[in-house]
Amino acid sequence: MRAADVLLHLAAQSVVEVEDRVSLPQLRVLVLVALHGPQNLGAVARELGVHASNATRTCDRLVVAGLLSRREDPSDRRFLQLDLTPEGRDLVETMIEHRRQSIAEVIEKIPADSRGSVASAMGAFADAGGGLGSDDGRFTLGLGR
Template sequence: MEKTGFRTRRDQVDAVMRAADVLLRVAATSVVEVEDLVTTPQLRVLVFLSFRGPQNLGAVARELGVHASNATRTCDRLVAAGFVSRRDDPADRRFLQLDLTPRGRELVETVIEHRRRAIADVISNVPADSREAVATAMAAFADAGGGLGTEDGRFTLGLGG
């Protein structure tokens, strides 16, 4: 059943919920590819560092919505696994700066590339004359929700939070 008219707000919400379901399946599938290497909270930290650059533990805790001790344990495991480096923050030596190692960057790129391919497959099933409109609508939706690439956006990439 193809639905082209959205007469009510509920129709609009339902359409976006259906699209969100597709995107969540894409996100979940990409996480499965790396679940033997990192947990979901650890992947969130890696994605956060990838998009925001070096951060201190306080910023990681705020991003995860957890106490600093939880963020410390998560980051300690990422350092031990070789995904994150930790050094004195050049701006304030009282803090440690966390950054991705090449291995951590590669893992994030693997997840993102998986999502790009999966989304490209879905877009290829959209009628060619509607693809630009879909991309424009999705960009507007992401901007309205404070999505990736905005100043106040949280970088979860569908990883909860």
């Protein structure tokens, strides 16, 4: 539990880096799109666990802020496709980079001869978690699913 507390603290601190620009639900939308590519409003509503009208308002604010783009879905014009703008991608990457650096600072404090064991255990832990983050390690949600 102590390790979970440290990881949670590091994740929360990385959110502080961007909380002056977006709310937590807005950040969840941006991370969802960063992880899984363009989304429609239905997918966003399901991910947030909210009614479609709430998802629409959240996404509208992100579009106005210049962090999310909205266009017709080329495969089905009945749907809108939501994607990150370059500014939206930069915001998510800023948060993730802060998280990555904070974790690296903690890992550097682990005795060198123990780091391999810790990395192996954390990899097994991530695998057992069942896909809560990306396979390539670029982004992780950590935002309260």
